[in-house]
Amino acid sequence: MDILIRNACKEDAPEAIPLIMEAIGDISMQMTGETEEVEITKEFVQLFTRTDNRHSYLHSYIAEMEGKVAGVLVFYSAEQVVTLDANLEEYLSNKKGVPIKIDPETLPGEWYIDTVVVDPTYRGHGIGTKLLTYAEQLVQNFGGGNLSLNVETEKDSAIRLYNRLGFVTVCPWTIIGQTFHHMVKTVDAD
Template sequence: MIRQALATDAPQIARLIIHAMEDLASKFVGQSDPLKAIPLFEHFAGLRGNQYSYENMLVYEDESGICGAISGYDGADLNLLRSPFLNYIASSYNFKDIPEDETQPGEFYIDCISVAANKQGQGIGKKLINAMVGQLTNSKHTKAGLLVSKDNPNAERLYTNLGFKIADERQFMGGTYYHMQCAV
């Protein structure tokens, strides 16, 4: 079942975010082990008004618990939503980089999609994407966008099969990504 995330889902959401981000999560906390970032993402997933907030998340839950999550928000709100996170990691983890913009106004940005390793290949990611994009049909948004690593052809194939097309390439936090978009 797909549902709106709750603040109490933060521990499960944090692990899913780490699973999706891997090395990127490590950079935010200045550690080599991405799992060291769990407390950071648990903190922000449970708060309002930031890019990793439960407010911006849908979760997939089955009999085993939460095993998938997707987050998204209006691209025009990127700086507003990311600033609490960046301020916190600057003061708590001495993170001084300024990440490139992942999105822009006029786009609904899908920030993070993650399915637990033991649940992959069951269509959960597809269901989450369709649910998130489906919520946009009566909104002001005409397109949804996301970034996918050029090193992740399986994810690129999934997004292509769901109607996303490569709009351009972007550099983000030291990696090269396809910026993909679909009409909603």
Template sequence: MNNKTTIEIRPARIEQSAAIARLVMMAMTEECCLHFCGEGATIDDFLTMMTLLVEREDSQYSYCNTLVAMDGDSVVGALVCYDGGELRELRQQFVRYALEYLHRDHSNLDDETQAGELYIDSLAVDPVYRGRGIATHLLNASLERARQMGLPGVGLLVDKGNPNAERLYLSCGFRYVDDNQWGGHAMRHLVRPVE
């Protein structure tokens, strides 16, 4: 890594799908990915599935819904976000692929967002690049995307067991709205209004 390199935030491209999928899985945590896999599927099966979902235009994890942090030609961070009102439609591909690749039915997942917010589904920065403000730049770029989409705010869920992430979000202008549950974890719903 060249410390003098300028990191650029850009819309993702389809050829970055494998790198984005790895970062999404990092954001989810291996424990969560394995939970989705269940018995008989591996983390590699999950990576294959996630890469295919990132390549699609109609998936919640689509490259079309992703902002990437670039160091030259390398993807070093990713933020996946979409209109919360489109969650159920976008999730259909995840449910379909989970049946096909993991042999698991995830059609009864709780809704993690709702209409009226640009929902940050996943945010991760390559560990080598952490501490350089990349996550903050990605979060700020999501605010601009919400503004362009005419949405009043940006929302996300943060695990109550991850106070470092919550501190980052609060320092970026997010505010606590309410409690939530997702994936068996107690979560806090935070929102940053578009100004």
């Protein structure tokens, strides 16, 4: 089966958002300021269709199989996320009436894989690997650098995949009180 990777568009939200929410778990509450799944979903759809935050369609790529969204990659630079998160913090602070701070997820100078997720229907077809390879190609096209991601410490199969693709754990990381491995792969310029 052919896998097409393309830039996301606003219309991908209904299929992409449930996958992103599955991948990031409780972090979705921090990103939306909501606690109920229906409200989290509505808020995430709104964020996805906007252009000013880390979960915008502008920073997302879709793996398409059989005309369906089979996987999602959310990707941006550490420099971009400074502005993207400042926008999100302002939005959430205004919404909640109290100052909100988003936990950082990257080191300076990195290209960051925020989310990589494959629809359960399409797992086992190499889509996750293709999305990770696509992120690597983006970094090559941008002149090379460190490509990073965070993975929960108990996700052994994901850690093995990342190791196989050349990522190494460089330090522990904490996001909303959960422990992650911060993994990095150095990518040469194209």
